[in-house]
Amino acid sequence: MIPEEYEKGYKYFLGNKIDLSLKPLIPREETEYWVSLILKEIKEGSKCLDLFSGSGCIGLSILKAIKNSYCDFGEIEDKFIEQIKVNLEGIDENRYNIIKTDVFSNIEGKYDYILANPPYVAEKRINEVGEDVLEYEPRVALFSGENGMDAITKIINEGFNYLNINGLLVIEHDEDQKKEIEELILKNPYSKYEFHKDQFNKYRFVKIYV
Numbered sequence: 531m532i533p534e535e536y537e538k539g540y541k542y543f544l545g546n547k548i549d550l551s552l553k554p555l556i557p558r559e560e561t562e563y564w565v566s567l568i569l570k571e572i573k574e575g576s577k578c579l580d581l582f583s584g585s586g587c588i589g590l591s592i593l594k595a596i597k598n599s600y601c602d603f604g605e606i607e608d609k610f611i612e613q614i615k616v617n618l619e620g621i622d623e624n625r626y627n628i629i630k631t632d633v634f635s636n637i638e639g640k641y642d643y644i645l646a647n648p649p650y651v652a653e654k655r656i657n658e659v660g661e662d663v664l665e666y667e668p669r670v671a672l673f674s675g676e677n678g679m680d681a682i683t684k685i686i687n688e689g690f691n692y693l694n695i696n697g698l699l700v701i702e703h704d705e706d707q708k709k710e711i712e713e714l715i716l717k718n719p720y721s722k723y724e725f726h727k728d729q730f731n732k733y734r735f736v737k738i739y740v
């Protein structure tokens with residue numbers, strides 16, 4: 531059955547109405563949960579990057595909640611770039627830029643915060659994905675190689691280049707990717723990291739500091 535969010539054409543994410551008419555990934559409550567926690571620590575005037583933006587729900591929440599913040603949106607699919615534009619209508623154009631990019635390929639400069647909800651479902655676990663998700667939601671938003679680690683690996687191996695001193699990188703992931711993610715972090719010049727659980731008691735996001 532077509533998800534009701536696509537039928538209605540929108541979903542609320544942290545109090546913001548997110549247009550879904552171009553069918554990006556439907557924002558998930560696990561994402562809403564960790565973004566709400568990170569928003570509490572983002573300082574006024576921060577420069578942020580919402581990487582793997584999809585609908586743009588994460589960056590829009592930053593721009594709405596944090597005074598004088600600036601946010602770039604990085605997304606690979608043209609259709610979702612159009613969707614982000616729709617969702618940013620009414621926001622001062624000096625506060626954001628939408629960048630077509632393959633992970634960091636077209637990203638320049640440094641950020642105080644990078645928030646990333648990449649595709650991370652393992653292709654080998656396709657049988658565990660719900661029928662409706664597979665039929666209606668974009669595959670490019672879900673899968674990332676055999677172990678679901680392709681995008682996450684790139685973010686961790688390159689992310690430190692795009693962070694200011696004391697900058698923070700936050701990545702959403704699957705619980706069973708924790709160990710592999712930890713190994714990747716330790717191979718790169720980061721100073722500290724913390725894994726956190728979601729509201730369902732599953733390890734769901736990692737905070738990585740340069």
Ligand SMILES: C[S@@+](CC[C@H](N)C(=O)[O-])C[C@H]1O[C@@H](n2cnc3c(N)ncnc32)[C@H](O)[C@@H]1O
Nearest residue numbers: 557582583584605606632633647648649670671
């Ligand atoms: C899991 S969705 C996240 C969407 C939104 N940020 C959210 O939290 O609901 C991942 C998004 O990343 C995009 N994407 C996939 N591969 C990418 C890549 N290599 N570079 C940039 N964006 C990519 C997909 O098109 C999709 O919109």
